[in-house]
Amino acid sequence: MTGGAQITQGGTQPRYEVFHTACAAREVVDHVTSRWGIWVLISLQSNDLRFFELRESIEGISEKMLAQSLRALVKDGLVWRRVEPTxxxxxxxxxxxxxxDVGEPLGELFDRITRRLPTP
Structure with missing residues (x-):
């Protein structure tokens, strides 16, 4: 993406202006940090999952919200999707x-939070 107030020159590398409402990076951050996006990324860190396995791994997510989250994360290039013709x-x-790359620090954040919580 080029032009407008979305990209500025910062040193030798152009930077996205994430506070600009039309910034592509802002949209990806919104998808990653959405209510379910973060859980999808954390759930897929250990292995690839089929749709229903993923739904079962994220307690409380509906099929509709999982499908919407996956669609956005696939579009953003964070998640791949493979369909078997069966x-x-x-x-x-x-x-x-x-x-x-994006999910690793989210998993670390989750680990840090759970280590600090009192044991149930």
């Missing part, structure tokens, strides 16, 4: 390199 089709999701 009846019914088997759909598997996993993290792209970009998704692993």
């Amino acid at each position: 009846t019914p089709p088997q759909v598997t999701y996993g993290l792209t390199d970009f998704g692993r």
